[in-house]
Amino acid sequence: MQRRHFFAGAASAVAAAGVSRVALAALPEAPQQTSADTAAPWTPPGVTGAGRPYQPVVTLNGWTLPWRMNNGVKEFHLVAEPVVREVAPGFHVNMWGYNGQSPGPTIEVVEGDRVRIYVTNRLPEHTTIHWHGQRLPNGMDGVGGLNQPQIPVGKTFVYEFVARRPGTFMYHPHADEMVQMAMGMMGFWVTHPKQKHPLIEDAQRDYCFLLNAFDVTPGSRTPQVNTMLDQNIWCWNSRVFPAISPLVARQGERVRVRIGNLTMTNHPIHIHGIEFEVTGTDGGPTPKGARWPEVTTDVAVGQMRQIEFIADEPGDWAMHCHKSHHTMGAMGHDVPTMIGADHRGLVGALQRAAPDHMVMGERGMADMGEMQMELPANTFPMMTGSGPHGPIEMGGMFTVLKVRADQKPGDYSDPGPYAQPPGTQARLVEIASAPEAPRAAPRPAGQTPEPKARARKPTGHAHH
Numbered sequence: 522m523q524r525r526h527f528f529a530g531a532a533s534a535v536a537a538a539g540v541s542r543v544a545l546a547a548l549p550e551a552p553q554q555t556s557a558d559t560a561a562p563w564t565p566p567g568v569t570g571a572g573r574p575y576q577p578v579v580t581l582n583g584w585t586l587p588w589r590m591n592n593g594v595k596e597f598h599l600v601a602e603p604v605v606r607e608v609a610p611g612f613h614v615n616m617w618g619y620n621g622q623s624p625g626p627t628i629e630v631v632e633g634d635r636v637r638i639y640v641t642n643r644l645p646e647h648t649t650i651h652w653h654g655q656r657l658p659n660g661m662d663g664v665g666g667l668n669q670p671q672i673p674v675g676k677t678f679v680y681e682f683v684a685r686r687p688g689t690f691m692y693h694p695h696a697d698e699m700v701q702m703a704m705g706m707m708g709f710w711v712t713h714p715k716q717k718h719p720l721i722e723d724a725q726r727d728y729c730f731l732l733n734a735f736d737v738t739p740g741s742r743t744p745q746v747n748t749m750l751d752q753n754i755w756c757w758n759s760r761v762f763p764a765i766s767p768l769v770a771r772q773g774e775r776v777r778v779r780i781g782n783l784t785m786t787n788h789p790i791h792i793h794g795i796e797f798e799v800t801g802t803d804g805g806p807t808p809k810g811a812r813w814p815e816v817t818t819d820v821a822v823g824q825m826r827q828i829e830f831i832a833d834e835p836g837d838w839a840m841h842c843h844k845s846h847h848t849m850g851a852m853g854h855d856v857p858t859m860i861g862a863d864h865r866g867l868v869g870a871l872q873r874a875a876p877d878h879m880v881m882g883e884r885g886m887a888d889m890g891e892m893q894m895e896l897p898a899n900t901f902p903m904m905t906g907s908g909p910h911g912p913i914e915m916g917g918m919f920t921v922l923k924v925r926a927d928q929k930p931g932d933y934s935d936p937g938p939y940a941q942p943p944g945t946q947a948r949l950v951e952i953a954s955a956p957e958a959p960r961a962a963p964r965p966a967g968q969t970p971e972p973k974a975r976a977r978k979p980t981g982h983a984h985h
C-alpha cells in the first residue's frame with residue numbers, strides 16, 4: 522500500500538491513467554511484489570522437479586519475473602514506476618523501480634529463447650531500458666535518442682530479441698541515467714545455457730544481486746540524485762545489513778554468486794572461510810586457464826562478476842565489501858576524529874551550552890555499535906546488526922554465508938547462528954599480570970635529531 526503514497530498526487534497518477542485498461546488487457550500480466558524478502562526461486566508453469574531445464578537463481582531480497590508463453594515467445598511485462606523500498610526494517614526510501622520494487626524483478630531465460638518484454642512507463646518522466654551485455658539488434662539496445670525514441674510518460678514500448686548467449690546480465694534505463702539509477706532503477710538478467718556448456722558447471726545454489734547506493738539525508742525519505750560519490754546508504758539489492766538475506770548452502774555444494782555493480786565506485790567483494798574463482802563476467806564464461814583462486818574480487822562500475830566455490834567449510838562466514846566505509850550506515854563525514862582526546866571536565870560545560878551534546882569517539886567508534894542514540898525518524902544507524910556474541914558493528918554491504926552439513930538441498934531458510942564445536946573459538950586468556958613486551962630503549966633526548974622532511978620540486982627550489 523505504501524508505495525502508492527509517493528508522488529501519488531501529481532505525475533504518476535496522471536501517468537497511470539494514461540495507460541488504458543483495455544490496452545493493458547492484451548499484454549502479459551505485470552505482477553507486483555510488495556515484500557522486500559528473498560522470494561523462493563521461480564519455477565515455470567507446468568515444470569516439476571527434475572523436469573526443470575535449469576537450476577533457478579535466487580535473487581537476494583528480490584524475486585524473479587514470471588512470464589507467459591505466446592506462440593513460442595517468452596513474454597514479460599515490466600512497469601517502471603515510483604516505489605517505496607524497505608531498505609531495512611523501519612527505514613523506507615522513496616525510489617523508482619519496476620513492478621513494485623527496486624531493484625526490479627530478475628529476468629531468467631534460457632539461451633536461444635525468443636524474449637518479448639513490454640515496458641510500461643508510470644514514472645513522471647520518460648525512460649528506456651538498456652539490456653546490459655546482451656547481443657541484440659541495434660534497435661533493441663535501449664539508448665534513448667540513439668536507438669529509439671524515449672518511452673513517454675504513460676506509454677508502453679515493446680522490446681524483442683533472442684537471448685543469444687548464456688550468462689550474467691543486467692538491465693537499467695538509458696534515459697536521464699544519473700537520476701533514474703540514483704533512484705534505484707535496475708534489475709538482474711540471467712540466461713542459462715541451453716545444454717551442457719564446457720565452461721559452465723552445474724551449481725546447486727545460484728545467487729544474484731546488484732551493488733547499489735543511495736544518498737539519503739538522515740530523517741528524509743528521498744535520495745539526493747546529484748551526489749556522485751558521497752552516498753551514505755551502501756546496498757545489495759537496495760538492502761543494508763542486517764536486512765540483507767544470508768546466503769545459505771549445504772556443506773559440499775557448489776555455490777555460484779552473480780554480482781553486478783551499478784554504483785559510482787568499485788567494490789572489492791570479500792568472502793571469509795573459502796576460496797572462489799571468477800567463472801564469468803558480463804562478457805561471458807571465463808576460460809578455465811584464466812581462473813585463479815581468490816578471496817576478494819573487485820567489481821568495478823558497470824561490471825558483473827560471477828564467482829563460484831565449494832561450500833566445504835561449515836560456519837557463519839562474513840561476506841562483505843572490503844571498503845570499510847561501505848559496511849556502515851549513514852554517518853557524518855565531517856565528525857572529527859576524537860581518538861585520544863580527553864573529554865573529562867568538558868561534558869558538563871558543553872551540555873550547559875548544548876543540552877544534546879554527546880561525547881563520542883574518544884576510544885574509537887566501536888561504542889556506536891551498541892549506543893542507543895536518538896536519531897531522526899526514518900534514519901538508518903551507522904553501525905548495527907548483532908550476532909550470538911554481540912554487536913557486529915556493520916551496516917551496509919555485508920551479509921553472512923551460512924554453510925551447514927544438515928541444510929536440506931534447496932532449502933534457503935536461515936538456519937540461525939552457527940553452533941561452533943567446543944574448543945574451536947577464540948577465547949579470553951586469564952593471566953595474573955600481563956608480561957611486559959620487550960620495547961626499544963627510549964632515545965636519549967637531544968642525541969639524534971628528528972630528520973627533516975625534504976622535498977624538491979622539479980623547478981629545483983628546495984622546500985623544508
Ligand SMILES: [Cu+2]
Binds near residue numbers: 844918
Ligand atoms: Cu564497496
